[in-house]
Amino acid sequence: MRRRLLAGLLGGALLVSGGAGCGIPEHTEVQVEGPGPAAQGGSISGSRGVPPSRSESGGSNEQFVENFLSAAAGEPDRAYQRVRQFIQPAERDRLQAREGSEVALTVVRLTEDPVIIPSPSKTEVTLNVQQVGQLRADGTLAPPETSITQYSFELTSIQGQEGQPDAGLYVANPPNVLLLSVRALELYYQSRTIYFWNSDRSQLVPDQRYLPLAVPDERLVSEVVRWLTAGPSDWLRPRVSGLPDGTRPINNATRTGERWEVDLEMPDEKSRVEQLGVQLAWSLYHLDGPLEIKIRGQLRKEIPSLDVHRRAHPVYQLGEGFQRFCVYEGAIHPLTYPGEPSGPEPVEAKANKKVVSAGLSRAGNQVLAALVVSDADRQRLSVGAGPEPVAVFTRSAKSYTAMSRPVWLRSTSQGPPTGLVVADGALYRFDARAQLTPVSLGVPGPVTAVATSLDGHRIAVIAGGALYVAALDPDGAGVTPGPARQLPTQLTGLSAVDWYGENTLVLAGTVGRPAVYEVSVDGVRESPLEDRIGARVTHLAAYPADAVNRLGAAMYEANGVAYRGGPLERIQPEQVQQASPPPAGSSAGNPTAPFFLY
Template identity: 25%
Template sequence: MGADRDGGARRSRPGRAVACAAFGAVLLAGCASMPDSGDLSDVASTPRQDTQVRVFAMPPREDALPGEIVQGFLEALTSDDPHYDTARKYLTDDAARTWRPERSTTVLETGPSIELQRGSGGRENADSLTYSLSGTSVATVDAQQAYSPAGGQYGKPVHLVRDTKTDQWRIDGLPQGIVMAKSDFQRNYMSVNKYYFASDIAAGDQPAAVADPVYVRERVDPMTQVVRSLLAGPTTWLGPAVRSSFPAGTELRKGVTSLTPDDQNRLTVPLDVTAKKAGAARCTEMATQLLFTLQTLTPTVDSVELEAADGSSLCTLGEGAAEGVAAHGSAKRPEYVYFLDDRHRLVRVPAGSSATTPEPVPGALGEGVKQLGSVAVSRDEHTAAGVSLDGRSLYVASVASSGSLGEPVLTSDGKTADNALTAPSWDSRGDLWVADRDPAHTRLVLLAQGAGQPLVVRTPQLDGRIAALRVAADGTRIALVVEKDGKRSLLVGRIQRLEAGPGKQPVVSVLGLRSVAPGLEDVTAMSWAGDGRLVVAGHEQGGLQQMRYVQVDGSVPEGQAPAALTGVKQIAASEDDRMPLVAYSEDGIVRLPSGTQWQKLVKSGSGPVYPG
């Protein structure tokens, strides 16, 4: 289950850790013998189990060898034991009390290799041994449950002692957190979007819901895990751009250990005394955050009721009402998909239909007054922005009625189309974004409401030149394709707006840039494809072009990648994942309806876009 997902099962993975299965539970046995030598031994990942099967670990056997203790402990980390009680049985009492598995999860390419270390400083004797764990890092999940891609080598020591009374080996020194293979991580964890509200929405505007992906253990009461995570607040990366309607410090009522919806799909969430500070309007926003967060979980939640510490009802909200409280990008269905025809005019076909005959949009951009090289249509589908074929001029015109084109709202001094303006993008506030690639004057530009004095956006962390951009529907994040040394990578940053005083332009910055497709060294096209997901086409090192979904935290969501397509030059996706992907490729403009193969829309054309 993923935060933005298409469904589909994970790949099966071989392994050897299963000992037995009974009544729907699989037991992991820490029983593989390991000689006390310096040879390397890998911890095999757990075989793929049915998602309804819970996996439990076996405690250490009597007189287990030191290597068995280490391997059994590592295998116990991949089980569905809620509090890792079995894993703690491999530790001494002191180590069990101080070990904090929730502090972090380190994900390795394969299971950690184990090697016995001798003569490493005097700790080793007949009753004391040190093993080293090593592997290639893939990612880390921190204490906030936030995922981050990682590289390089992992290496940590594990120290064992033999108890003088019981003569049993136990671990007395180990790193905080847990470590496991990528295959085990994929089996054990699921990505879920928590939802907060954009913090810089103008007074009177509807709040915009912003997705904040986290990873929780899939078969260890994920609903309660996610609610606790939501109450704890946004992750560090997203925090500066969003707010939560839950009063600071709000927690579940003391004694509440699990949350389950009733037979009417209503979830009651008992909160502590802090929640009493919220008024009715704020409580409705709190319930909206919960409903948006729980929408992809099983069992289904159709409504939530928030309870105060004394058991009284604070508010109740249904799924339909939540959509009216906050703007939710993935809930807005576009009317049309747009592209440029062979005469470089802006045309459209109804979104989600089987229509193959495009019609020009009303107004100057559809009349061919100026040949266009790229376009963007506002999210209300009333206005469009078009960059001229030579890339040097940006025009804005209505697509809801006829009218003249007027003068360009922005120009570039770039000598070629590749060194001039990028395709533009509209945010949820109605502001227009575009990058100027002129080598002598590279800049990221914002035009408030698509007009007026251009504002240069600050990009203090940008290392390279922006080759393409797309603003998320929530208006708080922007995806950038950044070119440097002949390679193009995909980055996502936070948008920060600071008012500068009466009569002055605000200060707008893009901060916190991070790579979200580290496996691709040359990105050719991308688009937002959900609240927290993008679709990207690009090349791995020395490989053929491929298309995949990536999440804003850099992880790859569960489910199948889009069907292969040759020579993708541009791609368009809607935040509403019911809409088909549309691409410009060697075969012209093509689209990918759900559950089918790519279908030709028109033979000649370019620049497909959904609103935004």
């Protein structure tokens, strides 16, 4: 007899939308919520702040297993103590923290409901899992340290324990790691974003962390300061700047009324203190009010309002939002939708021919334009830059069998514009002269897709059928990604990717059928945006949400037909602006390769 845990325990549970007439479900584009008010510690937090104790399962095997996979959640210094309470007393010594080692939780996604087989003497439990990562004490999620896909243990019962005949369940033969389900990570932690400067300290780069809900409000600022002084996540570290060596908090941050005070040991340099003020303002996005920065007890920076400081120092230069475009009859054209801006074609007509796909970006008063154009039965990259409409283009010297949609690396640096494109299974950097230079990722298999983040210092790629993220510094003479990190996902047959938020991606692949998922940058969270597409997505473009503009948008192409989301609908020729009508007696083709200009 097999008994299965509630479907809600599955970290990747599907959120199925209702179907539209064309067989594709309607949905609204995802609004990315901010962190919201922080929960307080202790009893004020309720069940969200503190995971259930061993005796709270009510005699249910299923609930006990779910609670066991949540027991490690919370402040790391007590993780072993909480988990050991679930293990039968005679075996608790099998789970010991190694002296001098950091407490790390093994985060897993259940790939199916746990198999629970009761018997008179013991109950056998089998967990089939996907390894997601190692949750460290600094709130970072490091890559998995093992490839184990199955854990087994037993449940035993000590009758009459604590005066309750059904309250005596314990784990026997426990795993020798602190397991934490994705479900528990979502329930008992807040996902927070802190920021580090790039190498020349001209652009902030987001870094995702997890904070236990049990941490009281009074410690939130101290935790963020501790994260910043400890430095960026491992995968970002090679390509971003930490605080100066030796920087550390002298004591916990203190609050007087609405005013926060941070006291640090760090070099007393005005420029560094000013930049730390911007860094703290954005890393404490959930707070407003005044903040004082002290160096060894001496006031060095007073911020009267964190909110005003953020608005005075924006992370991104996004202008007035986005415009939608597509390729129609071999040329790029704007799309028109009620309530959305639409403008003229940003490329002069003489260069706007034989276009297969395009990537455009705004940089001050210029437009950066990269067009993949057909050349007989092959393709070339055509690149131009200037005030719109862009008139002067240069084509790549070499042609290719197939090229991906080109993307620009957005950056506040004054260096030359740089972009990335995939051609014939390899990743290339290109410049304004359309010169293509190979970029090494150090991962196996051909590269099939590439996407760049809003900050321009992180990329996502699909290579060898797997999803990777990597940090890079695009402001130097070349583009050299740091070590690529593979992200776990339930999707297979990956075909397209783009950034959907500061720390989220939109990813196309298959999960039983073609689907488009929203995936967090560490692979923890994934949820379907579209899972009734009916055809493989071959082209995907997104406008990423950020801490201020919290509405992301996506468009894609499947089976030669372009779609927009929110609610999902087919892009019709009537929505294509400034396109010449087809000759009499002929039919127009479909709009294809949609993209955003911002």
